[in-house]
Amino acid sequence: MVTTPHWLASEAGARVLSRGGNAIEALVAAGAALSVVYPHFCGLGGDAVWMVSDEAGDARTFLGIGQAADVAVPGNTIPLRGAASTLTTAGLVDSWDKVLSYSATAWGGTESLSGLLDDAIALAGNGYAVSASQAFWFDFRAAESDAWPGFRDLFRRDGIQCQPALARSLEAIARNGAREFYEGALAGRIASGLAAAGSPLTAADLAATSTQIVAPLRLSYGETVLLAPPPPTQGVTTLAIMGVLAHLLSADKAVDSASYYHLLVEAVKQAFRDRHLIADPAFGDDVSGALLNPDRLAGKAAAIDPTRAAAWAHPYRQGDTSFLAAVDSRGRAASMLQSIYFDWGSGVLAGDTGILWQNRGAAFSIDPISPNRYGPGKRPFYTLNPGLALKGGRPHLVYGTQGADGQPQTLALLLSLLIDHGLDPLAALSRPRFLLGRTFSDSRDNLKIEENIGSDVIAALALMGHEVTTIAPLSPLGGQAGIIRISGDGMLEAAHDPRSDGGAIGL
Numbered sequence: 001m002v003t004t005p006h007w008l009a010s011e012a013g014a015r016v017l018s019r020g021g022n023a024i025e026a027l028v029a030a031g032a033a034l035s036v037v038y039p040h041f042c043g044l045g046g047d048a049v050w051m052v053s054d055e056a057g058d059a060r061t062f063l064g065i066g067q068a069a070d071v072a073v074p075g076n077t078i079p080l081r082g083a084a085s086t087l088t089t090a091g092l093v094d095s096w097d098k099v100l101s102y103s104a105t106a107w108g109g110t111e112s113l114s115g116l117l118d119d120a121i122a123l124a125g126n127g128y129a130v131s132a133s134q135a136f137w138f139d140f141r142a143a144e145s146d147a148w149p150g151f152r153d154l155f156r157r158d159g160i161q162c163q164p165a166l167a168r169s170l171e172a173i174a175r176n177g178a179r180e181f182y183e184g185a186l187a188g189r190i191a192s193g194l195a196a197a198g199s200p201l202t203a204a205d206l207a208a209t210s211t212q213i214v215a216p217l218r219l220s221y222g223e224t225v226l227l228a229p230p231p232p233t234q235g236v237t238t239l240a241i242m243g244v245l246a247h248l249l250s251a252d253k254a255v256d257s258a259s260y261y262h263l264l265v266e267a268v269k270q271a272f273r274d275r276h277l278i279a280d281p282a283f284g285d286d287v288s289g290a291l292l293n294p295d296r297l298a299g300k301a302a303a304i305d306p307t308r309a310a311a312w313a314h315p316y317r318q319g320d321t322s323f324l325a326a327v328d329s330r331g332r333a334a335s336m337l338q339s340i341y342f343d344w345g346s347g348v349l350a351g352d353t354g355i356l357w358q359n360r361g362a363a364f365s366i367d368p369i370s371p372n373r374y375g376p377g378k379r380p381f382y383t384l385n386p387g388l389a390l391k392g393g394r395p396h397l398v399y400g401t402q403g404a405d406g407q408p409q410t411l412a413l414l415l416s417l418l419i420d421h422g423l424d425p426l427a428a429l430s431r432p433r434f435l436l437g438r439t440f441s442d443s444r445d446n447l448k449i450e451e452n453i454g455s456d457v458i459a460a461l462a463l464m465g466h467e468v469t470t471i472a473p474l475s476p477l478g479g480q481a482g483i484i485r486i487s488g489d490g491m492l493e494a495a496h497d498p499r500s501d502g503g504a505i506g507l
Contacts, residue, residue: 044368064095193351
């Protein structure tokens with residue numbers, strides 16, 4: 001089974017599975033294709049975070065996160081767009097190399113990177129129909145993108161989108177290997193293009209980029225063990241929300257009730273109070289153990305008033321991402337998010353390479369006392385947190401979502417629906433969602449909730465003290481999530497978000 005937010009990417013992954021490839025190999029092919037057909041959310045100029053597990057539950061996390069340029073942070077602010085926001089390198093391509101190496105040594109994988117890029121190269125060179133998502137975000141950034149050099153000449157709102165320069169870059173990687181992106185002739189062209197645009201990144205910064213392989217964080221939720229990537233990602237936040245909810249939710253709490261949504265929202269508030277502590281552990285303390293301490297989580301649960309909303313004062317982080325997942329014939333699972341941070345990233349194209357660079361450097365703080373303050377070689381606080389869940393020691397759920405601040409919120413809802421209430425993946429993905437805090441379309445710190453939850457629930461939440469505003473059913477603000485569920489007998493069920501342009505393909 002493979003699930004992605006675009007059918008062409010799902011088909012690329014399914015082709016790998018159909019010829020006997022494993023879950024990791026399928027996601028490399030699917031992710032490369034998605035880097036072409038979803039250029040507004042992901043690409044070679046961005047990063048990737050992976051969670052993989054064999055059929056016996058032996059799990060690894062791959063943090064394909066680019067590090068900050070080897071320069072002091074310029075000025076008193078970090079711009080959200082433009083060359084000054086291109087402060088970090090891009091880890092996606094190196095992550096392909098690392099996960100395929102692991103696939104070969106630990107899982108007996110035989111697929112080469114060259115062969116896995118065939119679909120992406122063909123799509124970039126021959127073209128594809130512009131998706132509804134690309135059209136939406138093209139229109140939404142129309143006023144800004146006029147100022148992005150080369151953007152309007154390359155990207156389209158509708159019709160057939162071709163990216164010949166990107167095809168040539170992918171061909172160079174296929175021919176010479178992943179390190180071509182960081183140390184080869186392509187790396188030189190990338191570095192020159194970024195420098196010409198005004199980026200502080202250098203060829204030496206590209207060469208220093210390396211994916212980290214680390215153990216995932218774990219939290220027991222009933223009979224299920226939830227796995228999440230460690231800092232600098234916000235995986236610990238997702239687990240903390242679930243750790244709070246373990247004290248509050250049960251199967252008898254109706255999923256269409258105001259009380260159910262209230263407890264979810266209040267658990268989010270409690271966990272987000274600690275999120276400012278998350279930063280690159282190579283430059284400070286790893287706070288994971290403290291934030292997931294059972295007594296701490298129990299205390300947060302006890303602090304929640306079941307009838308009254310607490311205050312919310314958390315700064316909004318923007319960002320868009322793409323989630324992909326695969327399970328192979330042996331039950332091995334791969335869960336991955338890839339991103340260029342904001343929709344359309346920094347807006348900066350790296351010279352003639354066709355590569356749109358991320359603006360992940362905008363996630364750093366310039367506050368000198370912040371654990372997430374900018375530093376040369378440092379990785380910023382990271383919203384990407386793909387998930388895996390084990391049951392009976394074996395992969396049971398593979399899940400993740402697009403949506404920056406909304407990621408832990410959406411995952412908490414989905415996990416409760418799946419685990420506490422036994423909903424199937426499509427039913428869970430189709431339920432009304434909420435988003436707490438500011439967004440690009442609403443600067444108020446309110447509770448946005450899809451209006452199909454019902455007027456009675458909305459009114460009850462307002463009486464509890466929530467500042468509620470409604471958004472359309474299946475709103476883009478709800479993110480784009482994907483789920484694969486593996487039953488004890490090996491049966492697979494999967495879906496990708498009805499808010500996306502993709503879906504799941506089973507073999």
